[in-house]
Amino acid sequence: MRVQRVGPYPIAKPPPAQRLIGSLLANKRLPRHALLQALGMLQYHCGWISPNHLSDLSRFAKLSIGEIKGIIEFYHFLSLQPPKPYCIYLSTNIIDRWQRAGLDLSLLEENENVDVKQTSCVGMCDQGGSLLINGLPLTGLTQERIEKINDLILRQEPLSQWPQDWFTVEESIHVKGPLLTNSIQPGDALNKARKLGEAGFLKILQASNLRGRGGAGFPTHLKWKACIDARGDQKYIVCNADEGEPGTFKDRLLLTSYLAKVVEGMCIAAWMTGASRGFIYLRYEYIYLLEKIQATLSACREQGVLDSATFDIEVMLGAGAYICGEESAMLESMEGKRGIPRIRPPFPVTHGLFDKPTIVNNVETFCNIAYLADDGLQAFIDNGNAGSRGSKIHSVAGDCERSGIYEYPFGSTVKEMLHGCGGEQAQAVQVGGPSGKLVLRADFDTPVDFDHVSSSGSFMVFGPGRDLKLVAQNFLHFFKDESCGFCTPCRVGTQVLAQHFDRVCEGLESQHEWELMNDIASLMGQASHCGLGHTAANPFIDWRDNNVTADSLSAKPEFIPVFDLAKATAYSRSLREENHDN
Amino acid sequence: MSLLDIDERLLDLIEKVEFGRSPINDIKVPGACDIGLVEGGLCNEDNVRTLNEFRENCSILVAVGACAINGGVPALRNEIDLKDCLETSYLTGVGIVDAQIPNDSELPLLLDKVHPIFDAVKIDYVLPGCPPPAEAFLELVTAVIEGREPNLGYQLRRFD
Numbered sequence A: 001m002r003v004q005r006v007g008p009y010p011i012a013k014p015p016p017a018q019r020l021i022g023s024l025l026a027n028k029r030l031p032r033h034a035l036l037q038a039l040g041m042l043q044y045h046c047g048w049i050s051p052n053h054l055s056d057l058s059r060f061a062k063l064s065i066g067e068i069k070g071i072i073e074f075y076h077f078l079s080l081q082p083p084k085p086y087c088i089y090l091s092t093n094i095i096d097r098w099q100r101a102g103l104d105l106s107l108l109e110e111n112e113n114v115d116v117k118q119t120s121c122v123g124m125c126d127q128g129g130s131l132l133i134n135g136l137p138l139t140g141l142t143q144e145r146i147e148k149i150n151d152l153i154l155r156q157e158p159l160s161q162w163p164q165d166w167f168t169v170e171e172s173i174h175v176k177g178p179l180l181t182n183s184i185q186p187g188d189a190l191n192k193a194r195k196l197g198e199a200g201f202l203k204i205l206q207a208s209n210l211r212g213r214g215g216a217g218f219p220t221h222l223k224w225k226a227c228i229d230a231r232g233d234q235k236y237i238v239c240n241a242d243e244g245e246p247g248t249f250k251d252r253l254l255l256t257s258y259l260a261k262v263v264e265g266m267c268i269a270a271w272m273t274g275a276s277r278g279f280i281y282l283r284y285e286y287i288y289l290l291e292k293i294q295a296t297l298s299a300c301r302e303q304g305v306l307d308s309a310t311f312d313i314e315v316m317l318g319a320g321a322y323i324c325g326e327e328s329a330m331l332e333s334m335e336g337k338r339g340i341p342r343i344r345p346p347f348p349v350t351h352g353l354f355d356k357p358t359i360v361n362n363v364e365t366f367c368n369i370a371y372l373a374d375d376g377l378q379a380f381i382d383n384g385n386a387g388s389r390g391s392k393i394h395s396v397a398g399d400c401e402r403s404g405i406y407e408y409p410f411g412s413t414v415k416e417m418l419h420g421c422g423g424e425q426a427q428a429v430q431v432g433g434p435s436g437k438l439v440l441r442a443d444f445d446t447p448v449d450f451d452h453v454s455s456s457g458s459f460m461v462f463g464p465g466r467d468l469k470l471v472a473q474n475f476l477h478f479f480k481d482e483s484c485g486f487c488t489p490c491r492v493g494t495q496v497l498a499q500h501f502d503r504v505c506e507g508l509e510s511q512h513e514w515e516l517m518n519d520i521a522s523l524m525g526q527a528s529h530c531g532l533g534h535t536a537a538n539p540f541i542d543w544r545d546n547n548v549t550a551d552s553l554s555a556k557p558e559f560i561p562v563f564d565l566a567k568a569t570a571y572s573r574s575l576r577e578e579n580h581d582n
Numbered sequence B: 001m002s003l004l005d006i007d008e009r010l011l012d013l014i015e016k017v018e019f020g021r022s023p024i025n026d027i028k029v030p031g032a033c034d035i036g037l038v039e040g041g042l043c044n045e046d047n048v049r050t051l052n053e054f055r056e057n058c059s060i061l062v063a064v065g066a067c068a069i070n071g072g073v074p075a076l077r078n079e080i081d082l083k084d085c086l087e088t089s090y091l092t093g094v095g096i097v098d099a100q101i102p103n104d105s106e107l108p109l110l111l112d113k114v115h116p117i118f119d120a121v122k123i124d125y126v127l128p129g130c131p132p133p134a135e136a137f138l139e140l141v142t143a144v145i146e147g148r149e150p151n152l153g154y155q156l157r158r159f160d
C-alpha cells in the first residue's frame, strides 16, 4: 500500500475495490485473514467503507455483509458513514489534552468540511499539540497553524499541497544507552547467534534473563523454548507494534530508526524456531511509517538478512483498538476478526496465529535480542540488576523540560529519571501508562524495574499544579472506551467506574457509590477475561488509596440519587408544552 | 406478580406476613412496612415518587427483576431521543389510527432516560431474573423474617 496523502474526500473517482485491494486478492478471492487489511486500505484511501465496497468485499471474501459490518464496528478507525472532505482525530490522552490546552479548535469543529473526532493516545506525546488528519500525524500545533489548516480545509486544498514540514515527527532522543548506541553491521547479530548454535544461544538468552518489554515482563527464553518445543509444520514470529498504552511512543522511534535491529531479532527467532514467516502488527495510528518500514524490509532483503526462501516479514495493519495490543486479541485481529482476547491456555507459543506455534514479542524485545547476540552476554548484563537485566527505553512526556526518549538501565529511580528530563518539580509520575502505577513525590526513590514499579515504557510527569483526580478520571474513561466488551466485569465495570468517578470529580458522590466502586474494582481484578480488565481499575485504586480515609468517607452522605427529577423531566415537559401550543 | 409462583406456599407465608400496597389488594398508599419489593425501572415521574414513598416506609427495599436492577427492556429507549420515540409510537408507527401524542396533563411526565431504581434510592437487596425464580422470593422473605442473611444458591442466580 502506498501512503500518499489523501484528501479531500471523496477522492475524484473512487476506484473499484479491486484496484485498491488487488494485492490482497488470490484468484479473485479475498482470504479471510486479509479482510481487516482490505478494510484498512479502503478506509485510508476512501475515508470510509462505502456500500459498494462493502458488497464487493462480501463477494470476494464470501462473507455476509452483516459479518463484515460486525468487524468494521469493532475498530475505531473504520467507518460506514460517508466522510467529509477531511477527518481529524484528536487524542484524548491527558498529556495531549494539556498540550492543546491553550489552543482554540472551535474553528475546525465548526468547519463544515471536516469531521473532528476523538481517539485514544496516538503516540505523539513528545511532539507538542498534534492531531491525525486523514490518517496522518500533523504535529507542533499552534494557533496560527490551526488557522492555516482551517483555511486549507475551507478551500479543500489537497493534502499533498499542504506544507510538508507540518507532517514531520521529530526524533527526540535525549539519553542513549547500549541499545540505542550499539550499531550492528547487517547480518552480524544473526551470524553471531548462529555460530553459538541453537542450544548455545538459548543458554545465553536464559543467562541474560531478558524479559519482555511489552508490559508483562515474561522471560523471553521460556517463551522461545516453548515455541521451539511445540510441534507444528508451520511456525510464526510476530512483532507487536501496536503500542497502545497511552503515553508510550518508544516503539515509534524503534520502528522509525532502529528497524533493522528489530528485523534481526525476528530473524534470530525464526532461525531458532524454524519459522518461515514473520509479521509486524502495526497500529493504524502509525500508518505514516508503513512506506518507510517496507523500504527497510526491502533493504534487509537486498542485504540478504531477510531471505524469502527461508524467512520473510510482512506488515499487518491494525485499525484502532487498544485491546489488539493484547497478544491473543492481536492474533485474532491478524486473522481478520474482531480483536477479542482468546481463552488462554493454550498460549500462542503452541496455538497462535492460524493455530500454529507463534512467538509474539514487543518491538523493543526483538531489539534487545539483536543487541544481546551482537554485543554478547556480558555487555548485556552489565546493565540493570539481578531481577531486571539490561536497559529500558522510556517515553517521557508531560510537565518536564525535555520530553522524548530516554534509555536507562533497569533499576534507575523515578528521581533520576525526573532529573534527566528536567521534571524535578513533579508531584507525581504515572509509570507504565494508565494500567501502570501512580508514583507520588514521597516515593520518587522507587526503582523502575520488574520487582518495584514495572513499566511498558510510558512515563508521564505531572507538575505541582495538576489535579490528579482529573488524571484518574481521564484514565478511567480511556478504559471505558477501549474495553472490548466481551466479558461483563470489564464491559460494565469500566462504565460504572467512569460514571461514578465523574461524580467524585464533582464532589457529589455518596458512601453508597464508594461501596459500589470498591466492589466493582475488586471484581474486575478477579473476574475479567484479560489483562485490560485486570488493570482497568488501577487509576481508581491508586487515587482512592492516596486520598480517601475512613473519616473523609464518613463525611459523605450515605446516598445521593444520580439524577434530578426536575432535570430528568424537563425535556418531556417542553415536548408537552410544544404540543399544547399546537 | 411472580411472587405468586410460590403456589400453595403462599398460604404458609400469609400466616407470617401482611400485604401492604400490592397488585393483589390494590392499596394505593403504602404505610410503614418491613419489606418493600419493587419491580420495573423508573420511566416517569410517578415511578420516582412511588419509589421514594416506598423507601420512606420500608425498612428493607428489594429490587426485583431485571428492569428494576438494570433498566431492562424499557431502557432500550435510552439510545433514542424521547421525541422520536413518542412520534414513532403514536404518530408514524405501523397500524396507528387516530394518530396523536397523548398529552393530558394528568399523565405523568416521562423521564429523559429509563433508570434502574438504585439510581434514585438506596437498595438493600436485589433479586435477579426475569422474573426471579419463586424460590428466590421465598428464601428472601423467609430469611428476613428469621432475621438472617438470605442465601440465594447458584441455581437461583443463573439464567442460561
Ligand SMILES: Cc1cc2nc3c(=O)[nH]c(=O)nc-3n(C[C@H](O)[C@H](O)[C@H](O)COP(=O)(O)O)c2cc1C
Binding pocket: A211, A212, A213, A214, A215, A216, A217, A218, A240, A241, A242, A243, A244, A245, A322, A323, A324, A325, A326, A327, A328, A360, A361, A362, A363, A365, A530, A531, A532
Ligand atoms: C490490554 C493489553 C494491551 C497490551 N498492549 C500491548 C502493546 O501495545 N504492545 C506490546 O508489545 N504488548 C502489549 N501487551 C502485552 C502483550 O499481550 C504481550 O504480553 C507482549 O506483546 C509480549 O511481548 P514481550 O514478552 O516481548 O513483552 C498488552 C497487553 C494487554 C493485556
Ligand code: SF4
Binding pocket: A323, A340, A341, A482, A483, A484, A485, A486, A487, A488, A490, A491, A528, A529, A530, A531, A532, A533, A534
Ligand atoms: S477484560 Fe475487557 S478487554 Fe478483556 S476480554 Fe473482557 S471486556 Fe474485553
